[in-house]
Amino acid sequence: MITSIEEYLSLVEHDDNEVRRNAVSEEATAITWHAILENRPDLASEVAMNKKLPAEIVDRLIATGCSRTKSLVAMKRALSYEQFQKLASDKDESVRAMIANNKKAPTAILKQLKEDEAEIVSEAAKSQLSNR
């Protein structure tokens, strides 16, 4: 359990890769994550890699994150329909492509992405749909 920004930084900045793994696997409260993102917005992508983020943190990352951050979020499989939808509507085609490649993306959203103007998105969505 990550309980403070200092603790999180000690993990993320650790020399040992195995210690840094904990930054991905350890839980933290939404309050802690908010504090981290407030103080270190440059670590948003690292936060996005965490596998146990509260929904409200995922929402925040979707709303405020950079392309890389949103792409990392778009790889998550435990997203809500709304979160899928927001990412599928992102202006960045690479983010939309991540959703199009997401195995848990709702079919309705994939059908939407099948018509995407970006080929990397539409092709991925078509491929996903054909496998379902």
Next chain:
Amino acid sequence: MSATFDEDGKALTASGSVSHVNLISGRAFSHLGGTGHGAKGGEGAAVLVAKREVSRDRLGEFQGSVTHTISPVVNTNSTTGETALAFNEPPPVITGTKYGYQNEMDKRSVYQIFHGTVTADNNSFLVTDSGDVPQGESSSTNMLLPETDFGVDSSYGNPITGLTPWGGFDAPFTTNGGWPDVPNDTGEPPPGTSPLTLGTGNNLDLGMFSSAYGYKGETVGASFAWQLTNTGTPPSDANSPNGDAVFNSGNFQSPQEPGGSSTQQDGAITLVVPPNRIRNVAKLLDKGMPALQSFIETNPEVFEAFMANYGQEGLEKLTTVLSWGYWVEFKNFSSVWSWDVLTPNSQSILTIDSNFYWGWGPNSANGNAYLLNNALTEAMNSKKVVPSKDGGYVGILSVGDMIRWNGLSAHEALRNSKHKVIWFARDVSENVAKETAINAASLGVGKLVAGTGVFGIIVRDDGPVRKLWTLTAGGASKIMKHGKFGTFYKSKSDGLWWAVDNAGHGGSAFKVFKETGKGLEWIADADRFGDFIVGKHKGPIGLFIPWHHLRGL
């Protein structure tokens, strides 16, 4: 046991059979071998832990192949059907042909320590040095008989009564300048000494340390010869063993039980790790692959042989032996250690206190700690159990050293290891022991053994060995080539593009990119298991790779 070094120091071979033990149905010795604390009395099981230093400091950067041979003998009591193990061992002579210690002189040291736990009362033992033979220009040998550090350890079992410490580290069996000048080659103890009387629960440690110096090309080393005889009254049951154990001329000779027989057991293990293999392992280790897995990759037949002969325990042995070569080869720390744990019944004796070994050194009181099966030091959150310093004695390992030399990290080992992992620390403070035990428990490990100043953990991890992440054409929906960064594979599963990270900084094994309309955009680095790595910021080079820099395959 023997060890050889080739002319240019590129190779080391060491061979040895696990030394002397006579385990006679738990009557006299239930635990013999090892160093230091051992199985508590009354376990009735058998284990031998033998540790040897076959070379020591300042030998230069030798690289080595390692041969390790174990030749157990099974003694069977034809009346009771009970069996005990013994191990023949040739005289531990080391032949050195390389490396000057000073002025082209070789130096080799050998020691052996045996540890036994008595499980029957009214045993008396005569321990005599019947001929230790250091060879070389200048040699010294110390016979270690029950002595404060290595002798009877009152922290286990009952204090020995009637003990006359006629051994000791320095006296009376110290020879300098030649051999043989052991005072009691006749097998009689020195004047004024008396047999040891040991009772149930007593531990008996016997050790011998030899240092030999010789000119380049000479044979240096030592042959051990001890005799340990139980002079106590045999049990009234004529068919029961009386616990005699004789160490003689480098070969342990197990006294025949009434009606018993002795047979050589097949299946001796020989591990040979050629130098080039070790170098291959080194490369893999440098890339962050765990030691064991690296070894399996490069030496599958050796691994299979170990597994075939030892099963799960083979992994532990192998891991330990690997730490040899690893140590020698990569750390330029010219000392080689080995140990073995041989058990007639691994289930019954695989306990902490029968499966560790340690050395001694000036910092022993500060927490010299050793672990079997390297990987789990960190798993036990060793950051909280780091001794103050490395052991001061050559070859002494600290937990910190072990961590640095390990290929596996703790959590990784917990996740990926199939084998039992045993961790042990000695002389840790009580608080540290408790704290570490708690940490270990939080990791879901198995049995914990903790006591004042002594603490150990057995980790049970039956999880599957985690496979390394590999990039294959079969797993790719598209493959492209880059002039500088090599081959890029588009994953069928997630649409990301993966390439091997040739730089490999910070544990990175792969570069991972997402696809855009204009090219590939770096999104993360991944480790050898394909897990993304946090906190490793990408430099500007390779952050974005335009499509026109890539060509299709």
